[in-house]
Amino acid sequence: MNDMTPRSFDGREYPYTPQDxxxxxxxxxxxxxxCLPQTKTMLVYSRLAKLVRERGLRDFASYIDLIRRDPAERQRAIEAMTTNHTKFFREDHHFRQFERDVRPGLIERLDAGGKVRMWCAAASTGEEPYSLAMSLLGPDPVEGRVIAGADVAILGTDLSGAVLDVARRGHYPAALSQDVPLDLRQTWTRVSGGTMAVAPMLRDLVRYRRLNLLNAWPMRGxxxxIFCRNVMIYFDEPTRERLVQRLVDQLAPGGHLYIGHSERIGGEAARRLRAIGQTVYRKDAA
Ligand SMILES: C[S@@+](CC[C@H](N)C(=O)[O-])C[C@H]1O[C@@H](n2cnc3c(N)ncnc32)[C@H](O)[C@@H]1O
Incomplete structure (x- = not known):
């Protein structure tokens, strides 16, 4: 900070008001x-101050003018407000349930020449879709190769382009390998020089696309x-209800929806789903 750096009266680097x-x-x-309740006032300041500085602006009001006019800058500001915390095999009961109750039916279908499509709707930096991919392929590399060669695809989407860049690389700090069950870790990851890389076959199974869940979805099939975990917690009730309705529409009959541990299914969508486990739902077959 030099002598020319602007300071607001309350000691912050940039003037920032309740209206801002x-x-x-x-x-x-x-x-x-x-949703950003008032308790997030200082979080907003700390995350956006960096962008105000990078743009060489004097105050938040000027930055707000900019993001009103400039959609690309608005996207940066919104990305800065997202919370991207995730983990390999987070809420691991979901993966155990998937491997035990869902995977066998999917493998049977692939063996019979059918197709399988899975979607992580708030994929963040990729740990969740790669965990799902490992759970599907299983620990046996020979069986995994056969499954990966069938008509199977996982889609990972997120609002934030920055997190998807990390996901596409599939490189993580080596310490994160501890979150991956040992047998799957040995087959589908390699650790070298402080980095854990997911196997190319796993990477090829997942396609990443930027998608705002509030907007139209381009997927036809x-x-x-569907994993839609730990994103609805940031939304208000009407947004959550609309989103769950659309997720159920996008689910094949007999398909499974996984949500985060503190999320709930309410409204009309609840009638179209059967709770079959802890935050796991199945859509009734048509
Ligand atoms: C806390 S992470 C959850 C990651 C992963 N699903 C998990 O449970 O570990 C929430 C993610 O939701 C994304 N997100 C927030 N609002 C979104 C929206 N409107 N559309 C799509 N993704 C959104 C954020 O960018 C962030 O990466």
Whole structure:
């Protein structure tokens, strides 16, 4: 910081008012569904101050003017407000349930020449879709290769392009390998020089696309499995209800929906789903 750096009276680097917070909060909600209650006032300041600085602006009001006019900058600001925390095999009971109750039916279908489509709707940096891919392929590399060669695909989407760049690389700090069950880790990951890389076959199984869940979805086909975990917690009730309705529409009859541990299915969609485990739902076959 040099002598020319602007300071607000309350000691922050940039002037920032309750009106600025309200404007950012309204814009983020309108474009991403993410709710920013007043308790997030300082979080908004700390995440956006960096962008205000990078743009060489004097205050938040000027930055808000900019993001109103410039969709690319608005996207950067919204991405800065996302929380991308994730983990390999997070909420591992989902993967155990998938391997035990869902995978056998999917493998049978692939063996018979059918297709399997799965979707991680808030994929973040890729740990979740790669965990699902490992659970599908299983620990045996020979069987895994046969499955990967069948008509199977996993789609990973997220609002944030930055996290998807990490996901596509499939490289993680080596310490994260501890989150992967040993047998799957040995088959589908390699650790070298402090980096854990997921196997190319696993990477090829997952396609990543940027997608805002609030906008229109370009996918035409339905999915056998949808993971939409730990993103609805950031949305308000009407947004959550609309999203779950659309997820159920996008689910094939008999397909499975997995949501985060603190998320709930409410409204009309609940009538179209059967709870079959802890935050696991099956859509009734048509
Ligand atoms: C906490 S992470 C959850 C990652 C993973 N599903 C898990 O449970 O570990 C939430 C992700 O949701 C994404 N997100 C937030 N709002 C979104 C929206 N409107 N559309 C798509 N993704 C969104 C964020 O960018 C972030 O990567």
């Amino acid at each position: 917070f309200a404007a950012v909060s309204a814009m983020v909600h309108a474009h991403s569904g993410i 339905r999915f056998d499995v």
